[in-house]
Amino acid sequence: MILCAGNNETFPFATPVGVGLIESAINATRIAMMNRPKELVFIGSAGSYGNHELFDIVHSGKGCNIEGGFFEKKCYTPIDNAVVAYDDPGEPMVNSSNYITASKEISQHFLAHGIELENMEFFALLQVAKEFELPIKGIFIVTNYCFEEAHKQFITNHKEAMERLTRYLADSCRT
Secondary structure, eight states: OEEEOBTTBOOTTSEEOOSHHHHHHHHHHHHHHHSOOSOEEEEEEEEESSSSOTTOEEEESEEEOOOGGGGGTSOOOSSOOEEESSOOTTSOEEEOOSSOOOOHHHHHHHHHTTEEEEOSSHHHHHHHHHHTTOOEEEEEEEEEESSTTHHHHHHHHHHHHHHHHHHHHHHHHHO
């Protein structure tokens, strides 16, 4: 089953689960319980902490939930905040938060910890897939850098990114 976030990030061939960690966790759980798929593929946009270029298409099976304040020792968590559905060394760790990073300095901290991309939903979906023992992977297209102009860049590039991702997926299905 192909999942996407929703709102302005929908595809005719994908099921929207909502934006952010909470909506996507609730709706993915509902899907897993009521219409259990064989596997999950999440598609959508991602911000780059600097290692990936705009419009790069990146696959991943691992995600985490780390807030920027962690790097400044201003917060901590007692929970396991990383999930690895499958570990392909060539694929990046994707961070998820309900907040978008808009700081080159904080982005450098993520990179220093081996985290290369940011997507608001993926960590929650990895957690649901783990709970229901479902295979999952993510396919992301980079819309912006997680720097000071992150939102403006996302808005500017989003439409083209969704078109490119759709073409990529269609071409992948043909091969």
